[in-house]
Amino acid sequence: MREAPSRTTREPVDLPVDPAVDVAIVGGGANGLYLACLLAQRGVAVTVLERRETIADRPRAFGIHPAALAALDAVGLGDAVREQALVLEGGAFTTSAGREVAVSFAPPARPGPVVLDQRIIERMLERRLDQLAPGALRRNTPVTAVSPHPDRVQLALGDAGRAVVARCAALADGVNGELADALFGPLRPRGPARWYAMAEADATPGPRGTHDQHARLVAAHDGIVESFPVPGGRRRWVVWRASDAPVSVDEFRMLVRDRARASVGRIHGSVAVFRAQSRGRRHIARGRLALVGDGAAAVSPIGGQGLALGWSAARVLADSIEQGLSVGSFRWAAYRRAVRRLFARARHRSAFFMRMGDPVAGRDLLRRGAALVLGAPICRPLARRLVVAEAPPPARTTVGRRDAPREGSTVQARG
Ligand SMILES: Cc1cc2nc3c(=O)[nH]c(=O)nc-3n(C[C@H](O)[C@H](O)[C@H](O)COP(=O)(O)OP(=O)(O)OC[C@H]3O[C@@H](n4cnc5c(N)ncnc54)[C@H](O)[C@@H]3O)c2cc1C
Structure with a gap:
């Protein structure tokens, strides 16, 4: 069964086409670069199309959970990040009555997050990709339209008046990604803001x-x-x-x-x-197209889990893409399951963190303070569990009916 396109803005146009690649990735942020490194390591011909000239300069991630570090190990960057990062020795939560609940990340306790600015990590990913696949990252290259076909995906590079043709495409265009919105519907709020x-x-x-x-x-x-x-x-x-x-x-x-x-x-x-606020999508993959990173599932920044979520999911996506390239058709069920599972855990954690930080008065305040003080022995192991430490689930391959491609339509970015 084939689904109707979500939004068709124009029919495919004939543009001069660059040499074909296996995988085109739209967006060279933390997740697009990470997925590209994973695929390039496996010998997949990949191109990353990024509209920005340089790395985004606004401060965002700084907390890198163990699951994110494990993901960086998988592309050979874990040690370089550990070398530069600050190791968090522990954390302390103080109630307004001045009571403190402390958690240690020092050995023999389980390690906590390390701290390093996302911009430094993106630079490392960029350099790593350049080692693995020189020239794969194309900056100043906005993708203005995506046309899925049964056997390929065509991506129009607006300003260049050219197109890229790939066997598969991943949209890593972030939380405000217009192409992802147009092809898969809007991100919907999931949990408190x-x-x-x-x-x-x-x-x-x-x-x-x-x-x-x-x-x-x-x-x-x-x-x-x-x-x-x-x-x-x-x-x-x-x-x-x-x-x-x-x-x-x-x-x-x-x-x-x-x-x-x-x-x-x-x-x-x-x-x-x-x-x-956490935001998710009902559909994240179809035909030869998949969403990855914040564009697939964006967890609230409170709790610092965005990179752990995006990169853990990208590892499963890389398996699915590699398998799809080898057999000529793409099955996304394992990837969908992984995103659903990782996102559910991450957003429950961040909702917990956000509620703990809300203003409170009177009875609520006493109740929260008492719960933390009386429950300190329970709270500590609980707090440790709030560190994102899980390994990515193994990729499994089953065919879902929603895997049918929506080919032959072109979806354009507005900007
Ligand atoms: C304030 C804040 C604090 C945070 N703190 C943490 C933290 O401590 N720890 C943590 O793990 N996470 C944290 N996060 C989350 C983390 O920053 C995100 O999960 C991560 O940046 C998402 O990366 P991405 O690659 O999916 O998207 P983005 O970084 O948004 O990248 C998308 C890229 O796609 C490009 N693009 C979009 N459309 C097109 C197009 N049509 N053509 C070409 N290119 C296009 C954009 O230019 C951009 O470079 C925080 C987020 C915020 C906002």
């Missing part, structure tokens, strides 16, 4: 010049204040907000001081305000 303000500041060194390597979370009655050590003697501060109203550097300092009785060092750059 919140606003947070975020800034990076100098850390205050201890008496011997050492820096605190613990995450600190203070659940104030008017919203949580979180602070994480980052490499270079800095801390990343995240503060609960009631709305997306901009926050000045001075206001940010006051918020932290009033809520957590802590002082923020010299702030680098401005204060960013972001919305946190």
Whole structure:
């Protein structure tokens, strides 16, 4: 049974075609680059089409969970990341009554996340891809239309007036991906939404010049204040907000001081305000097309699980793509199952984190404090379980009826 196209904006056009590749990936962010490295390692001819000239410069991920590190090991980058990253020694959650529940990540406890800026990791992935498949990343290359066919996918490169033809395509165009929206329908909210303000500041060194390597979370009655050590003697501060109203550097300092009785060092750059909400799609793969990364399933940034989710799923996708290329038809059931499972766990974790950081009053406040203090022995192992440590599930291959391609239609990006 063949499904109707989700949105056809124009029929395929004849464009001069670049040499064909096995897999074209739209989007050279963290997930597009990662999938390309995995495939290039297996000898798959891959091209990454990225509209940006350089890596996105806004700060995003900094917490790298063990599952994400394991994924980086799979492309030969785990050790390089460990070398540069800051190792989180533990975390402490303080109730507004001043009670503290601490978790250690020091041996023999299970390791926690390490801390490194996403932009540094993307640069490493870019270099790794260049070693594995020189020239595979094409920057300044926006994809403006995608035409799935029974035996290939054609991607129009708008400004260049050319097209790329691939045996299979992965859309890694992110949470605002217009092509993914047009082909697979919009991302839908899954779970609560919140606003947070975020800034990076100098850390205050201890008496011997050492820096605190613990995450600190203070659940104030008017919203949580979180602070994480980052490499270079800095801390990343995240503060609960009631709305997306901009926050000045001075206001940010006051918020932290009033809520957590802590002082923020010299702030680098401005204060960013972001919305946190998990969002997913009903369909993520069809015919010769699959979505990967935030465009397939975007978990709320609270909890720092986005990269672990995207890369763990990409490992399963790489298996499915490799198998599809060898037999000439693509089966996505194992990939769909993996994304569903990984996303469900990740979004429940982040919803838990977000609720723990909400403003509370009166009885709720007492209840939360009492639960944490009385339940501390239970909370600690629970908190450790909140670290994303799982390995990716093995790829299985079963055919789903929804695998039928929607070929012959072209879907365009608006921009
Ligand atoms: C504030 C914040 C904090 C976060 N903190 C963490 C954290 O601590 N730990 C963690 O693991 N995760 C974290 N995340 C999540 C993580 O940043 C994302 O999961 C990750 O960046 C998603 O990568 P992606 O490659 O799927 O999408 P993106 O990084 O958005 O990449 C998509 C790429 O596709 C390109 N593109 C789009 N359309 C086209 C087109 N038509 N043609 C060509 N190119 C196109 C874009 O230019 C872009 O480069 C955080 C996110 C935010 C917002």
